[in-house]
Amino acid sequence: MSETYPLVCTRGVVVFPGQEIVIDVGRKPSLDAVNNAQENYSGNVILISQKDLKVNEPDLSDIYEVGTLCEIRHIRRFDNFLRVKFNGLRRVRLKEWIAGSLSDLANVDILASVRQDETEEQALVRMVADAFEKIPNRENYLSKDLILELSKGMGGETLSDRAVNVLPLSTERKEAYLETLGVNDRLEMLLQDMAKEQKMNEMEQHINETVKKRIDDGQRDYYLREKLNVIKEELGDVVDQDKDVEQIRKRLEENPYPDYIKEKVKDELARYEMLPMASGETGIIKTYIDWLMDLPWWQQTKDNEDLNKAQEILDADHYGLEKVKERIMEYLAVKQMTNSLNAPILCLVGPPGVGKTSLARSVARALGRKFVKMSLGGVRDEAEIRGHRRTYLGAMPGRIIQSMKKAGVTNPVFLIDELDKMASDYKGDPSSAMLEVLDPEQNSFFSDHYIEEPYDLSNVLFIATANYLDNIPPALRDRLEIIELSSYTDVEKIHIAKEHLIPKQIKENGLKPSQLKINDKILLYLIRYYTREAGVRQLERTIAHICRKTVLAILKDNKRSVNLTKKLVHEWLGNEKVDYGKKEKKNQVGTVTGLAYTSFGGDILQIEANKFEGKGRLILTGQLGDVMKESASIAMDYIKAHAKEYHIDPKMFENNDVHVHVPEGAVPKDGPSAGVTMTTALVSCFSNIPVKSDLAMTGEVTLRGNVLPIGGLKEKSLAAYRSGIDTIIIPKENERDLDEIPSEVKDSVKFIPVTTVKQVLQHALVQ
Known part of the structure; x- marks a missing residue:
């Protein structure tokens, strides 16, 4: 039988027959429906729940099919809304939504509950009552009236409608109860939901006990840390841990880190999130994560493949050294031909001042690669190379990993300076650690004690320098391609001074080339009688001294330029420092x-x-x-x-x-x-x-x-x-x-x- 009543759409509320409920009514269509029901329908109104709570002006597709016929028991009027007490009467199924003159109307069919097997119903009622008995803290769910009625015995139809209201169920689940007409079917659903609720209660109790135990164990530390966090927040010093974690996760997703590094970072991140910010371990974990994230894992620079340009750069930076330049050009040519990144380990051996370090810089410039330098002079601790284990206080990676982070790419030119100056003591032998670094067969899986994950050094062009080959351990020397740089002759020193040293010092001291003239004879005199060395460092210092004297003469004595003579050399540099031709004068x-x-x-x-x-x-x-x-x-x-x-x-x-x-x-x-x-x-x-x-x-x-x-x-x-x-x-x-x-x-x-x-x-x- 169809009947028509005013329609009110509820948000998140499902009303059952026999239930009294107070609802705040504020939307205009709902206010009109309540007033229309009072005036024309003896206070009867249809309540149907919305599917989506966010919809403000629902239509037929936004509401469920089954609702409840309710009577209005009481209304309190406020400025912008009505507080209405409804009493559920009967289930109804919506047939038609009618746009009325006073309010929207619903044409509905009245639905009746279906009584099924009576014996089964009695058994189900008893089981429901027993289930309520077993729920801990049932006073939180059941009213005293309902407990009393349960103890006296209650029919299945009433029980299934009243009990469902006391369980914390979703709107969709409550609507399913409303749409189910079979009484026994509703009781079975009720038993399932109560069993689920009991299990959730047990789980909550277990979690509460675990949390309580942890809080009891560290209650004092917890409260102190919380106070410290509040103080930091007041001072503006608080570190936003969530923000850090979010940024790290974003970097992991956006960049092609190796899979094993992503897994390692995620594991460490999980530990970091679990710890309070006041814990001393958070800083250690965060530092470790930063090292893993900041190391270059895939970044590379593209090598210069113009061999003529590379040759020009090497020739412009250094005079002579043909063997070394030829070897570098061979490396570039082979790399271009094979497209292989396997780099040799070059070792430049020669006296101080012959240009080993500056040659390595020129190689980086010729290749178009980044340049990093690590000096091994006096290193006697293996941890300097391999790093410290994270269990130690103040642990940090070794110098190899530090330099790679500084380079920012996986294929820099890496200068290992003073390879022959390493020492060894009770802390270990660093030369043994260098074997792994400088062995092309091993360095693709270099292991640093701090990083713990293998790091690929096979794309790095290592260039080592040493003054004396005999001081390099034989096992290490075997892994190196030795290129010897000898002392410079006087003629070579004159060329180097004219092409490099004099222009450099003139520029550094603010002079113009026309303000200082040094001819070849004076240069040779300086080389022979004021320096005795294999390289040109002392010669450069001597030229710098002359440039400074020239600047002083121009500014103080108002000279336009200086043409260096032996007399000026004696005046500025003093007497000859070296006896050229130190041989015996007679037999x-x-x-x-x-x-x-x-x-x-x-x-x-x-x-x-x-x-x-x-x-x-x-x-x-x-x-x-x-x-x-x-x-x-x-x-x-x-x-x-x-x-x-x-x-x-x-x-x-x-x-x-x-x-x-x-x-x-x-x-x-x-x-x-x-x-x-x-x-x-x-x-x-x-x-x-x-x-x-x-x-x-x-x-x-x-x-x-x-x-x-x-x-x-x-x-x-x-x-x-x-x-x-x-x-x-x-x-x-x-x-x-x-x-x-x-x-x-x-x-x-x-x-x-x-x-x-x-x-x-x-x-x-x-x-």
Whole structure:
């Protein structure tokens, strides 16, 4: 049977038959419906719930099909709304929405509940009552009246409609109850929802107990931290933890981090979120996450593939050094041909000041790559390379990872400076850690103790520098491609000064090129008499000194420009600092010029021998190392064995002491290349035959009188050339090294290859 009543659409409210409910009515269509019901329909009105609470002006599609016929029991009128008490009467199904003159009307069919199996109904009622008994804190759900009625016994129809109101159900679920006409069906639904509610109650109780236990355990710390947070908020010092987490997650989503790094960051982020901001561990975790996020994992710069331009940059930055430039150009060409990123590990070995570090910068500029530098001078702790484990206080990554973060890309030019200056102690051997860094087979999975995740270093172009190759551990040296940089000749120094040093210092001191003139003769004079070095650092300092004096002369003495002369050099720099041509002035008995190779380049070494009455002792002075002491003993025994050849009376060895001295005793000296020098000095001393003063020699000697090859011939020959020596005796096997010696040295110096001590003495002693 169809009936028509005014319609009120409710938001989030489902009214059941037998239920009294107070609702605030404020929308105009609803106000009109309430007034119309009062005036024309004996206070009867249809209440139907909306599907979407946000809709302000619902139509037929926005409301459910089944609602409730209600009577208005009481109305309180306010300025903008009515507070109405409704009493639910019957279920109704909406047939038609009619636009009325006073209000919208609903044409509905009255629905009746369907009674099903009575025995089943009684059983279900009993089960529902028992379920209510088992719900903890049921007073929160049930009114006293309902509890009383349950105890007396209540019909299934009434129970299913009244009990559903006390459960915290969604609007959709309540509407499902309203639409279900079977009483037993509603009771079964009620049992399901009560079982679910009981389970949720148990879960809530468990969670509450867990939370309570945690709060009890750390209640004092909790309240103190909360107070601290409030104080920080008042001061404006609070750190917005949620904002940090959101930013990190956004960076993870927007950037192509490796999957294993994303997982690691997410794990650490979960720990970070769980900790209160006052916890000391939050800062440690946040720092670790920042390191993982800030390291370059995919960023790369594109290499310059214009070989001609790369060659121009290398030539513009450095004069000479052809071998090194050629090797860099080979690397660029092979990379361009194969499109492979595998980089060699280059090691530039040479004296200080020859341009090793600046050459590495030029390589970066020629390639178009970022440049980073790490100096290993004095590093003795392995953690400097590999980093500290995060369990330590103040832990941080090693220098490799720090430098990669600074570079910001995965393929920089990485300069490892002073590779030969590493030390080792009880904290570990850093050279062992460097093996992994500098091994192309291993460095694609470099492991830093702090980062803990493998980091790929295979795209990095490592360039190492060292002054002295022998100080690099053999295992580490095996992984390096050695490129030796030798001392500069005077001609090369003049070119470097004219093309690089003088323009640089003129610019740095605010001069114009026309304000200071230095010709080649004055440059050569400065090089020979005011500097003695393998490189050009002291020469640059000298030029800088002259530039400063020039600036002072222009500003103070009102000079327009300065043309440097020897007189000005003496006035500004003082007397000559170095004796050019440090060789002996005349032939002397027992004094021989030897050649040495040090970490500062080549140098000449005077060895003196003298005999006097005694008991046949051999005295050695000049702070000599074990190898040079052995050379002196071998030389002495060789002379004793061949005394007759050199017309030496054997009794002289018994009745005389021999003193061998190497001047500049404050400087430690060692090495296997002074054997022939000591032998010549002792033969000259005992035979009283002078040694040629314009001659130098190098080579090791055996007890049988054979001359063995030595290293560093290029440096030694440059030292002899700087000292004005015109003849050098070298081992025969070192002839192959003559190709590396600059042509200007070969033009000025005569090289005499020998195989025996007899040949050495023939050329060295004055006949």
